[in-house]
Amino acid sequence: xxxxxxxxxxxxxxxxxxxxxxxxxxxxxxxxxxxxxxxxxxxxxxxxxxxxxxxxxxxxxxxxxxxxxxxxxxxxxxxxxxxxxxxxxxxxxxxxxxxxxxxxxxxxxxxxxxxxxxxxxxxxxxxxxxxxxxxxxxxxxxxxxxxxxxxxxxxxxxxxxxxxxxxxxxxxxxxxxxxxxxxxxxxxxxxxxxxxxxxxxxxxxxxxxxxxxxxxxxxxxxxxxxxxxxxxxxxxxxxxxxxxxxxxxxxxxxxxxxxxxxxxxxxxxxxxxxxxxxxxxxxxxxxxxxxxxxxxxxxxxxxxxxxxxxxxxxxxxxxxxxxxxxxxxxxxxxxxxxxxxxxxxxxxxxxxxxxxxxxxxxxxxxxxxxxxxxxxxxxxxxxxxxxxxxxxxxxxxxxxxxxxxxxxxxxxxxxxxxxxxxxxxxxxxxxxxxxxxxxxxxxxxxxxxxxxxxxxxxxxxxxxxxxxxxxxxxxxxxxxxxxxxxxxxxxxxxxxxxxxxxxxxxxxxxxxxxxxxxxxxxxxxxxxxxxxxxxxxxxxxxxxxxxxxxxxxxxxxxxxxxxxxxxxxxxxxxxxxxxxxxxxxxxxxxxxxxxxxxxxxxxxxxxxxxxxxxxxxxxxxxxxx
Numbered sequence: 130x131x132x133x134x135x136x137x138x139x140x141x142x143x144x145x146x147x148x149x150x151x152x153x154x155x156x157x158x159x160x161x162x163x164x165x166x167x168x169x170x171x172x173x174x175x176x177x178x179x180x181x182x183x184x185x186x187x188x189x190x191x192x193x194x195x196x197x198x199x200x201x202x203x204x205x206x207x208x209x210x211x212x213x214x215x216x217x218x219x220x221x222x223x224x225x226x227x228x229x230x231x232x233x234x235x236x237x238x239x240x241x242x243x244x245x246x247x248x249x250x251x252x253x254x255x256x257x258x259x260x261x262x263x264x265x266x267x268x269x270x271x272x273x274x275x276x277x278x279x280x281x282x283x284x285x286x287x288x289x290x291x292x293x294x295x296x297x298x299x300x301x302x303x304x305x306x307x308x309x310x311x312x313x314x315x316x317x318x319x320x321x322x323x324x325x326x327x328x329x330x331x332x333x334x335x336x337x338x339x340x341x342x343x344x345x346x347x348x349x350x351x352x353x354x355x356x357x358x359x360x361x362x363x364x365x366x367x368x369x370x371x372x373x374x375x376x377x378x379x380x381x382x383x384x385x386x387x388x389x390x391x392x393x394x395x396x397x398x399x400x401x402x403x404x405x406x407x408x409x410x411x412x413x414x415x416x417x418x419x420x421x422x423x424x425x426x427x428x429x430x431x432x433x434x435x436x437x438x439x440x441x442x443x444x445x446x447x448x449x450x451x452x453x454x455x456x457x458x459x460x461x462x463x464x465x466x467x468x469x470x471x472x473x474x475x476x477x478x479x480x481x482x483x484x485x486x487x488x489x490x491x492x493x494x495x496x497x498x499x500x501x502x503x504x505x506x507x508x509x510x511x512x513x514x515x516x517x518x519x520x521x522x523x524x525x526x527x528x529x530x531x532x533x534x535x536x537x538x539x540x541x542x543x544x545x546x547x548x549x550x551x552x553x554x555x556x557x558x559x560x561x562x563x564x565x566x567x568x569x570x571x572x573x574x575x576x577x578x579x580x581x582x583x584x585x586x587x588x589x590x591x592x593x594x595x596x597x598x599x600x601x602x603x604x605x606x607x608x609x610x611x612x613x614x615x616x617x618x619x620x621x622x623x624x625x626x627x628x629x630x631x632x633x634x635x636x637x638x639x640x641x642x643x644x645x646x647x648x649x650x651x652x653x654x655x656x657x658x659x660x661x662x663x664x665x666x667x668x669x670x671x672x673x674x675x676x677x678x679x680x681x682x683x684x685x686x687x688x689x690x691x692x693x694x695x696x697x698x699x700x701x702x703x704x705x706x707x708x709x710x711x712x713x714x715x716x717x718x719x720x721x722x723x724x725x726x727x728x729x730x731x732x733x734x735x736x737x738x739x740x741x742x743x744x745x746x747x748x749x750x751x752x753x754x
Contacts, residue, residue, distance in 0.1 A: 231342070284401050285303060290366070297576065301401060330427045335423070343417055354366045361412050388569050389527075397570040403534070404420035422439075425439055435527065436528075438463070441463065444534060446475060446498075461493045492625035499546075512615050532573045540577045541580055
């Protein structure tokens with residue numbers, strides 16, 4: 130209720146009977162901090178009359194700062210919230226009412242029925258997605274499938290009560306939508322209606338206590354909401370925050386399931402609040418529910434997917450997503466973010482490249498942690514080419530989810546990086562080569578309205594099939610510091626992925642070994658014959674010129690010869706041959722149609738050597754091998 134008088138809580142007990150509890154403000158010793166109430170569980174409520182005996186914790190922004198460059202300092206790290214001044218007796222009544230409400234829902238072992246969409250879960254389906262390149266369930270060819278687009282203006286109702294200039298503002302999604310409409314892209318997409326997240330979907334990654342706490346927010350007064358948010362890490366709340374959070378998560382879930390089932394080619398979700406900072410039991414960093422994590426786990430559990438890839442290019446590390454899948458190989462989490470030795474938000478060592486997962490998930494958590502700002506297209510594409518795509522190809526995901534924060538874009542007030550819309554288009558285009566093109570892009574951060582609109586437009590155009598524009602080579606030389614950061618990630622995963630030089634070489638079959646041995650023996654004879662010819666025979670220049678003329682006049686295709694990698698052909702010497710991991714010499718093909726005098730001589734010598742070995746003239750055979 131907007132004016133606090135009483136709080137009605139409706140929930141289901143374990144016998145599925147509807148119960149109603151009315152909680153009214155009660156008189157008790159004055160509390161010193163809301164954090165006392167937040168730290169009280171059901172056992173505390175049963176054994177303690179008041180909360181004065183608890184340790185006092187001051188309010189304000191918790192350690193780790195805002196989403197800017199805090200806790201290093203600066204204007205972006207300072208709390209700008211302005212809380213209303215109220216009478217002590219009013220504050221006491223509000224606080225006690227909030228405590229009682231939290232006790233009531235946390236003491237229950239059952240889950241509240243969260244939304245009306247829980248009643249129509251039969252729509253979701255549980256069939257496995259079609260194989261890549263096949264037709265969907267309606268018989269439509271892949272080319273006929275559309276790009277899905279999710280947007281709902283109701284998510285604009287989530288805003289800060291205490292900071293009217295907060296960067297995570299409602300205009301973020303409306304500006305993106307208006308830009309897509311102005312560019313004419315919306316008409317080419319299929320609009321997917323947003324819905325509330327279902328309880329069983331949220332329970333895949335969040336605790337029952339957290340789900341009930343978020344739902345409770347819509348029943349609190351403004352004063353209680355401001356009390357609540359003081360004890361959270363960079364989170365603002367109002368009465369509509371809960372509804373926006375359920376819509377944001379549910380909209381992405383619906384889009385992801387449709388793409389994974391093959392009903393849509395790919396999709397983009399223009400949603401807020403964002404999600405990748407939200408932990409399983411805690412709101413954090415502008416995030417209430419972890420949208421992408423819920424979507425990944427829901428798709429995996431409902432559709433039986435065994436390999437889901439999450440690529441997070443938000444400038445901040447997705448601590449919540451990492452923690453939820455840290456010991457699982459069912460979801461591969463790849464994050465590119467500013468780390469600044471742990472001082473950039475969220476301000477913990479969890480974003481370091483050495484954090485590679487544990488247990489079954491060892492090697493399935495990949496952090497590319499930038500040590501400073503000013504990273505742009507060159508640095509991000511270098512990371513994609515050297516780390517992201519090699520690992521992704523080897524992992525062979527069945528679904529790709531992108532935590533698409535655009536706060537690494539140029540001119541963003543918090544990120545301090547300079548990725549262009551073209552850079553985002555190229556990264557999207559590369560990821561579309563995975564999972565049969567089943568890619569879902571979910572909006573995370575990004576706080577410059579012009580930058581996020583242009584970046585999302587470039588991403589949606591790429592999803593629709595527009596080739597990314599060419600990038601100038603002048604802007605494609607990465608900073609040495611970025612290459613050093615990429616090297617740290619490669620070192621941390623050394624031995625974990627074969628594409629990065631790890632693991633044992635592939636075993637050769639007996640038939641492959643015989644073929645390689647025969648090929649090696651034949652080429653060794655050719656090499657020895659070439660040596661003998663160089664020592665005993667001086668090539669006739671007139672023969673070389675006539676051969677060139679005959680080859681040119683006859684129009685025959687140019688010949689190619691094979692030689693050991695590492696062998697010097699120009700001087701006839703047989704240097705040491707390079708070998709692969711199996712100890713077999715590597716072979717290289719060399720074009721015989723070369724302008725080099727030495728290479729022409731080597732070609733002639735090679736043909737003479739083959740004639741000597743095979744007992745005939747190679748030119749007599751019209752079949753070109």
